[in-house]
Amino acid sequence: xxKLAIYLFGAxxxxxxxxxxxxxxxxxxxLLAYLAVTRQAHTRxxxxxxxxxxxxxxxxxxxLRRTLSxxxxxxxxxxxxxxxxxxxxALDDDLYxxxxxxxxxxxxxxxxxxxxxxxxxxxxxxxxxxxxxDFLAGFTLRDSAAFDDWQFFQAEGYRHNLARLLETLVRCAxxxxxxxxxxxxxxxxxxxxxxxxxxxxxxxxxxxxxxxRSAAIRQYQExxxxxxxxxxxxxx
Numbered sequence: 572x573x574k575l576a577i578y579l580f581g582a583x584x585x586x587x588x589x590x591x592x593x594x595x596x597x598x599x600x601x602l603l604a605y606l607a608v609t610r611q612a613h614t615r616x617x618x619x620x621x622x623x624x625x626x627x628x629x630x631x632x633x634x635l636r637r638t639l640s641x642x643x644x645x646x647x648x649x650x651x652x653x654x655x656x657x658x659x660x661a662l663d664d665d666l667y668x669x670x671x672x673x674x675x676x677x678x679x680x681x682x683x684x685x686x687x688x689x690x691x692x693x694x695x696x697x698x699x700x701x702x703x704x705d706f707l708a709g710f711t712l713r714d715s716a717a718f719d720d721w722q723f724f725q726a727e728g729y730r731h732n733l734a735r736l737l738e739t740l741v742r743c744a745x746x747x748x749x750x751x752x753x754x755x756x757x758x759x760x761x762x763x764x765x766x767x768x769x770x771x772x773x774x775x776x777x778x779x780x781x782x783x784r785s786a787a788i789r790q791y792q793e794x795x796x797x798x799x800x801x802x803x804x805x806x807x
């Protein structure tokens with residue numbers, strides 16, 4: 572059986588046996604993303620209203636049928652369970668989704684205040700590699716505020732989880748005196764929330780430990796600038 576891969580971190584893309592799968596429309600991409608992330612069956616009315624809110628129910632359901640037909644033509648149907656009133660995505664070994672892989676890593680080794688074991692550190696590093704960019708980065712459905720809201724809150728949740736695991740990886744790399752790795756993780760952590768002063772302090776300390784005094788000073792100056800411009804306060 573062929574293998575379907577759905578990548579939702581960064582610009583969304585779908586591959587069939589390693590080759591790009593043309594989904595024809597942004598609505599088809601949004602439909603696959605929604606079914607993959609929610610991991611449940613949805614009624615046709617729910618999906619039609621979510622993706623075509625500007626249409627009446629009859630026309631919206633017709634648009635959904637056309638989108639399902641387009642996915643069928645693109646050979647994605649083996650993973651789509653299409654019933655009279657419900658649509659779902661089959662979650663089996665022949666379907667890969669990077670969001671699922673990220674969530675499995677966190678389920679296996681949830682970031683906590685404790686220092687993780689080596690296998691968990693490896694799993695967290697794997698998760699950090701999987702979420703290389705925001706959820707559905709650069710993707711939007713301008714005519715569906717409900718989908719955009721769902722996408723926004725999903726992205727925020729994944730960013731929050733990424734920040735937690737990056738903070739843990741910074742501690743792990745620092746404990747092992749792996750300064751270059753710790754600095755890379757800290758910079759990614761700070762990029763998620765530039766106003767997070769503890770991340771600034773951590774990065775300054777890492778530069779100092781790595782004997783990069785000029786970089787530590789520049790980081791302090793950057794911290795002062797951002798806090799002043801955004802919050803009107805000095806660092807603590």
